[in-house]
Amino acid sequence: MDIAGRLSWAEILDRRRRFIELLIVSNSDEQIRRCLEVARERSYEIKPGLCQRFIESWEADLERWREFLSWLPVTDNPEKFLHEVNLTDYVRFSEAYWRRSPG
Structure with missing residues (x-):
C-alpha cells in the first residue's frame, strides 16, 4: 500500500479531522455530535509514525499468514x-x- 506516495500521513490525518469537523457541524443529533467530538479529540492522539508502523506491521502479518497458509x-x-x-x-x-x- 503506497499511500505515502500520494499523500503524507499528516495530510491524511488532517483530512480525517476536517471530515469529522464537517460531520459535527452538520449534525443536529446531540448524542452523535458528542461521539464525533470524542472521535475528533482521539484523532489528535494518532500520529503519522503510528500509521506508518501500523501499515508495516500489517504487511508483515500478511506475509506471515501467506507463509503459514502455503504449507x-x-x-x-x-x-x-x-x-x-x-x-x-x-x-x-x-x-x-x-x-x-x-x-
Missing part, C-alpha cells in the same frame, strides 16, 4: 484435512456434522 493442505474434506495436519485427536465434529446429508 496447509487443500482439501474439501474436513476429516482428511484434520488428519493431514495431525489434529484428529484435538477436534471433534458435532453430531450435526455426522448427520448431515452428503453433498
Whole structure:
C-alpha cells in the first residue's frame, strides 16, 4: 500500500479531522455530535509514525499468514484435512456434522 506516495500521513490525518469537523457541524443529533467530538479529540492522539508502523506491521502479518497458509493442505474434506495436519485427536465434529446429508 503506497499511500505515502500520494499523500503524507499528516495530510491524511488532517483530512480525517476536517471530515469529522464537517460531520459535527452538520449534525443536529446531540448524542452523535458528542461521539464525533470524542472521535475528533482521539484523532489528535494518532500520529503519522503510528500509521506508518501500523501499515508495516500489517504487511508483515500478511506475509506471515501467506507463509503459514502455503504449507496447509487443500482439501474439501474436513476429516482428511484434520488428519493431514495431525489434529484428529484435538477436534471433534458435532453430531450435526455426522448427520448431515452428503453433498
